[in-house]
Amino acid sequence: xxxxxxxxxxxxxxxxxxxxxxxxxxxxxxxxxxxxxxxxxxxxxxxxxxxxxxxxxxxxxxxxxxxxxxxxxxxxxxxxxxxxxxxxxxxxxxxxxxxxxxxxxxxxxxxxxxxxxxxxxxxxxxxxxxxxxxxxxxxxxxxxxxxxxxxxxxxxxxxxxxxxxxxxxxxxxxxxxxxxxxxxxxxxxxxxxxxxxxxxxxxxxxxxxxxxxxxxxxxxxxxxxxxxxxxxxxxxxxxxxxxxxxxxxxxxxxxxxxxxxxxxxxxxxxxxxxxxxxxxxxxxxxxxxxxxxxxxxxxxxxxxxxxxxxxxxxxxxxxxxxxxxxxxxxxxxxxxxxxxxxxxxxxxxxxxxxxxxxxxxxxxxxxxxxxxxxxxxxxxxxxxxxxxxxxxxxxxxxxxxxxxxxxxxxxxxxxxxxxxxxxxxxxxxxxxxxxxxxxxxxxxxxxxxxxxxxxxxxxxxxxxxxxxxxxxxxxxxxxxxxxxxxxxxxxxxxxxxxxxxxxxxxxxxxxxxxxxxxxxxxxxxxxxxxxxxxxxxxxxxxxxxxxxxxxxxxxxxxxxxxxxxxxxxxxxxxxxxxxxxxxxxxxxxxxxxxxxxxxxxxxxxxxxxxxxxxxxxxxxxxxxxxxxxxxxxxxxxxxxxxxxxxxxxxxxxxxxxxxxxxxxxxxxxxxxxxxxxxxxxxxxxxxxxxxxxxxxxxxxxxxxxxxxxxxxxxxxxxxxxxxxxxxxxxxxxxxxxxxxxxxxxxxxxxxxxxxxxxxxxxxxxxxxxxxxxxxxxxxxxxx
Numbered sequence: 001x002x003x004x005x006x007x008x009x010x011x012x013x014x015x016x017x018x019x020x021x022x023x024x025x026x027x028x029x030x031x032x033x034x035x036x037x038x039x040x041x042x043x044x045x046x047x048x049x050x051x052x053x054x055x056x057x058x059x060x061x062x063x064x065x066x067x068x069x070x071x072x073x074x075x076x077x078x079x080x081x082x083x084x085x086x087x088x089x090x091x092x093x094x095x096x097x098x099x100x101x102x103x104x105x106x107x108x109x110x111x112x113x114x115x116x117x118x119x120x121x122x123x124x125x126x127x128x129x130x131x132x133x134x135x136x137x138x139x140x141x142x143x144x145x146x147x148x149x150x151x152x153x154x155x156x157x158x159x160x161x162x163x164x165x166x167x168x169x170x171x172x173x174x175x176x177x178x179x180x181x182x183x184x185x186x187x188x189x190x191x192x193x194x195x196x197x198x199x200x201x202x203x204x205x206x207x208x209x210x211x212x213x214x215x216x217x218x219x220x221x222x223x224x225x226x227x228x229x230x231x232x233x234x235x236x237x238x239x240x241x242x243x244x245x246x247x248x249x250x251x252x253x254x255x256x257x258x259x260x261x262x263x264x265x266x267x268x269x270x271x272x273x274x275x276x277x278x279x280x281x282x283x284x285x286x287x288x289x290x291x292x293x294x295x296x297x298x299x300x301x302x303x304x305x306x307x308x309x310x311x312x313x314x315x316x317x318x319x320x321x322x323x324x325x326x327x328x329x330x331x332x333x334x335x336x337x338x339x340x341x342x343x344x345x346x347x348x349x350x351x352x353x354x355x356x357x358x359x360x361x362x363x364x365x366x367x368x369x370x371x372x373x374x375x376x377x378x379x380x381x382x383x384x385x386x387x388x389x390x391x392x393x394x395x396x397x398x399x400x401x402x403x404x405x406x407x408x409x410x411x412x413x414x415x416x417x418x419x420x421x422x423x424x425x426x427x428x429x430x431x432x433x434x435x436x437x438x439x440x441x442x443x444x445x446x447x448x449x450x451x452x453x454x455x456x457x458x459x460x461x462x463x464x465x466x467x468x469x470x471x472x473x474x475x476x477x478x479x480x481x482x483x484x485x486x487x488x489x490x491x492x493x494x495x496x497x498x499x500x501x502x503x504x505x506x507x508x509x510x511x512x513x514x515x516x517x518x519x520x521x522x523x524x525x526x527x528x529x530x531x532x533x534x535x536x537x538x539x540x541x542x543x544x545x546x547x548x549x550x551x552x553x554x555x556x557x558x559x560x561x562x563x564x565x566x567x568x569x570x571x572x573x574x575x576x577x578x579x580x581x582x583x584x585x586x587x588x589x590x591x592x593x594x595x596x597x598x599x600x601x602x603x604x605x606x607x608x609x610x611x612x613x614x615x616x617x618x619x620x621x622x623x624x625x626x627x628x629x630x631x632x633x634x635x636x637x638x639x640x641x642x643x644x645x646x647x648x649x650x651x652x653x654x655x656x657x658x659x660x661x662x663x664x665x666x667x668x669x670x671x672x673x674x675x676x677x678x679x680x681x682x683x684x685x686x687x688x689x690x691x692x693x694x695x696x697x698x699x700x701x702x703x704x705x706x707x708x709x710x711x712x713x714x715x716x717x718x719x720x721x722x723x724x725x726x727x728x729x730x731x732x733x734x735x736x737x738x739x740x741x742x743x744x745x746x747x748x749x750x751x752x753x754x755x756x757x758x759x760x761x762x763x764x765x766x767x768x769x770x771x772x773x774x775x776x777x778x779x780x781x782x783x
Contacts, residue, residue: 010333035275197224269372340373346685353621408720433663443671445577451743470573474606653762687759
């Protein structure tokens with residue numbers, strides 16, 4: 001590859017750019033204004049259903065479930081007071097239940113102590129009444145005692161509504177199916193589940209309900225809280241990252257332009273990217289938006305540091321601003337462009353992971369890097385062009401050293417003198433870290449990814465661990481071969497056996513099915529005799545009871561048995577999440593159900609199956625993404641340098657971030673989540689930048705000197721300081737994540753720093769040895 005020829009093209013580009021710098025600046029401002037308009041149209045999606053690619057088996061199963069039983073999401077509210085059985089508290093609880101039903105946009109049915117289908121025997125068979133009458137009696141009366149007695153008269157009902165001491169009460173709101181994306185996007189930029197969660201929070205925080213200390217749960221509420229928290233946290237972390245960037249850049253460059261240029265590059269790249277996302281209605285997940293934002297900061301700093309570093313060196317030599325810009329773009333422009341290209345191509349490897357948030361990371365990050373790169377190559381030179389020339393430093397030449405460049409040259413000499421010690425040391429460390437790679441496990445639950453130091457996480461976890469509340473759930477659907485078979489006592493007894501088995505699972509909090517209604521009906525119709533709290537003996541009895549129930553106004557059964565009497569639903573609520581344990585329990589319930597219903601189709605849907613499926617996708621996809629990134633970057637290096645050997649040699653130091661980050665995660669028990677899963681391909685894309693700068697400049701200097709040792713020394717002098725400064729500043733930016741209370745952010749920051757510094761160590765210690773020993777530019781060597 002004739003680097004000199006390519007460099008001439010960048011020099012001519014710089015000359016043309018300087019002639020129209022005002023026009024370029026005005027065009028950039030106009031583009032930003034247009035992008036801001038597009039940003040206002042951007043839609044952020046967060047529903048788990050949206051996480052899966054179209055036609056994904058999990059998505060198909062979920063849609064089939066919804067077609068028969070409605071929304072698999074629910075909203076739960078846990079209330080707490082000294083005693084719910086007082087007139088004041090029951091009145092407040094009723095008002096809260098009614099407002100949840102009336103004010104939630106997608107509320108379908110509410111179940112609470114004051115609003116439940118309570119079956120009572122009558123002359124006609126049975127009627128459906130309320131535990132709490134319309135006129136709530138005064139405290140201390142026989143009527144109030146009767147309400148308490150009625151609430152606890154049916155243990156199977158009480159365990160879902162009120163705690164044993166009466167201090168806790170549980171409100172469950174079933175939701176109507178959310179509209180399709182194509183429907184709600186016409187009128188809103190906020191997803192229906194987020195709207196529902198926001199409405200729940202607004203209601204439970206009203207002063208009139210404060211005496212009950214209501215706490216929300218359910219995926220819509222949790223997702224809303226997470227979206228709000230991530231939005232605020234991202235703003236705070238980006239503010240810290242910006243301040244760190246400005247301070248460190250100011251110290252390193254000692255120039256106001258050195259601070260402004262990367263900020264403009266970041267803002268320009270992000271604004272244009274999000275503007276396009278808004279105009280095109282691209283899928284954008286708010287949970288992962290922090291990743292392309294912080295990545296844009298990192299690459300903007302890297303590109304601008306290399307430009308500023310070389311520009312300052314030229315200004316020391318001759319002091320002519322415009323000439324220095326042309327020389328900088330000639331010497332640095334190609335390597336910066338090449339770095340940006342390989343980074344964005346590496347990030348596109350996220351598209352192989354079949355989860356839409358990962359696609360979002362790949363597309364949005366690639367676009368951000370592209371526009372940050374273009375902004376750095378266009379706007380940064382324009383900013384540097386304004387100002388007066390400076391007096392050169394007398395006697396300063398291309399071979400002159402500053403304190404920092406002298407230190408880099410000394411380091412190069414030390415590396416080339418001790419190749420065996422350095423090589424063996426790296427090999428031993430890598431072997432130890434590779435063992436840790438096998439210990440990595442995926443996790444999606446909020447306890448391990450977010451942590452209880454986050455206020456909303458602590459609140460919902462406390463709800464889940466309470467006597468009544470639950471946090472996660474999943475549904476098992478038994479689809480029998482023919483219609484009406486769901487009413488057959490044998491099938492219902494098999495469901496009862498399955499329900500009893502599931503109740504004994506370690507993580508199970510509560511189970512619900514059509515059997516709860518049928519058993520209660522049977523007991524009610526037999527004078528409340530507890531011996532009849534069982535499944536009716538014949539199909540005719542089942543059919544008669546269902547008709548009687550529906551005639552009495554009962555509607556709960558439609559959530560647990562379909563209209564064709566072919567499908568049975570079993571809902572399993574759990575209070576905690578352990579990825580390995582819940583996966584075992586789901587495999588167990590699948591096996592138990594298939595054994596009990598050998599001719600039926602067994603399907604498991606809900607939040608937990610989605611968690612497990614995403615973990616499987618993430619683990620497999622992340623490794624595939626990394627392998628593809630390695631292959632793509634290797635091919636690009638081979639093509640660019642027209643050498644298979646250079647391509648292969650260039651990959652070796654870029655494996656270090658993956659080994660160091662993966663080893664650290666495995667040994668320290670850091671879970672693979674939605675953010676840490678992005679690290680390896682992202683680190684590879686960033687690490688290859690320094691390798692490209694080093695190899696590219698080594699090739700350039702080797703073509704000039706024909707000597708490996710001299711070429712490597714000059715490379716350390718010219719780009720070594722910039723590589724070190726870039727790594728330090730980028731690490732400082734990622735360090736801002738460590739100030740978060742969120743475990744996911746802390747892990748992301750720490751692992752990113754480890755990846756960046758390991759890449760720096762590899763490029764300064766391993767790459768020079770490989771270039772020298774392998775004679776990658778030819779068999780000529782220094783004599």
